[in-house]
Amino acid sequence: QVQLQESGPGLVKPSQTLSLTCSVSGASISRGGYYWSWIRQHPGKGLEWIGYIYYSGSTYYDPSLKSRVTISVDTSKNQFSLKLTSVTAADTAMYYCARDLGPLYDWGQGTLVTVSS
Amino acid sequence: EIVMTQSPATLSVSPGERATLSCRASQSVSSNLAWYQQKPGQAPRLLIYGASTRATGMPARFSGSGSGTEFTLTISSLQSEDFAVYYCQQYNNWPPGTFGQGTKVEIK
Numbered sequence: 502q503v504q505l506q507e508s509g510p511g512l513v514k515p516s517q518t519l520s521l522t523c524s525v526s527g528a529s530i531s532r533g534g535y536y537w538s539w540i541r542q543h544p545g546k547g548l549e550w551i552g553y554i555y556y557s558g559s560t561y562y563d564p565s566l567k568s569r570v571t572i573s574v575d576t577s578k579n580q581f582s583l584k585l586t587s588v589t590a591a592d593t594a595m596y597y598c599a600r601d602l603g604p605l606y607d608w609g610q611g612t613l614v615t616v617s618s
Numbered sequence: 619e620i621v622m623t624q625s626p627a628t629l630s631v632s633p634g635e636r637a638t639l640s641c642r643a644s645q646s647v648s649s650n651l652a653w654y655q656q657k658p659g660q661a662p663r664l665l666i667y668g669a670s671t672r673a674t675g676m677p678a679r680f681s682g683s684g685s686g687t688e689f690t691l692t693i694s695s696l697q698s699e700d701f702a703v704y705y706c707q708q709y710n711n712w713p714p715g716t717f718g719q720g721t722k723v724e725i726k
Contacts (some may be wrong), residue, residue: 547664548654548705548717561713595663603709604652604667611661 503527503596513592513616514527519585523598524578531556531576538571538601539583541594542611549594553601554581555577588616620644620711624704626720627723630726639721641706646686650710653682653691656720657702665704666691693723701725 508522523537530537543549552562554572557575564571566585574581583593593616599605621644623714641651649669654662664673666682669689679694693700706718 508723547719548707548716550717553713562715601715603650603712603715604673605654605662605707605715606664606673608661608663 503607505598505600505607507596507598507609508610509614511610511613511615513588513614514618515589515616516587519588519594519614519616521583521584521598521612521614522580523579523582524581525600528600529576530574530580531583534556534602535544535606537572537574537581538598540541540603540605542597542599543594547573551583551585566581590616592616619707619714620647620716622706622707622708622718624721626721627719628724629724630724631696632726633698634695635726637698637700637723639691639693639704639723641684641689641718643687643708647708647710649685650708650712651682651684651689651713652709653680654707654709655700655702655707656705659725662705692708694723695705695722 504526506524513519538553539551554560569586571584595611599610599611600607627642651669653666656662670682682690702720703720703722709715
């Protein structure tokens with residue numbers, strides 16, 4: 502059974518960088534075959550796909566966030582990470598990581614990130 | 619970008635009744651359509667992929683149908699644990715995978 506777990510600060514100041522890590526168990530990122538994605542959900546709202554990374558390091562980012570997003574992978578730790586720069590209150594959301602092949606097969610429990618001074 | 623539109627926004631159903639949720643794509647997505655269930659305070663969970671294939675462990679009372687631009691999720695007999703928000707997602711033009719805005723199934 503594949504499990505994902507997000508970690509990182511729950512509070513980030515405006516203009517700073519949001520950094521989250523997703524730890525994967527039950528599957529090896531380096532084995533390939535799946536993409537590893539970040540999705541967010543604003544409070545009381547719907548789902549917004551942020552981007553993905555493949556074990557090789559290739560990435561795709563949603564165009565609306567592309568200028569501020571970096572997703573990286575550490576196959577030795579079986580983790581992948583999200584960095585979102587220049588955050589504002591509009592980036593306050595629940596952030597999920599997921600195993601992706603089009604359908605998002607497995608999800609982490611999510612971590613709430615609040616942007617506030 | 620493909621826009622996914624779900625209807626209705628809220629569906630009020632009594633336990634044991636049938637629920638029918640709709641999802642429409644702004645252009646054809648073939649059968650590359652998934653449904654997710656999200657309960658309060660929980661992450662979404664994959665319910666259906668390929669428009670009609672139930673994900674591992676999903677009860678048989680959940681069924682998906684459709685192709686092209688029109689899709690339906692049917693819950694044959696609502697159980698108490700089925701009251702949740704349901705999202706559709708297209709992955710035909712992926713990335714990105716775009717989501718509908720969700721349908722909330724509430725107790726009538």
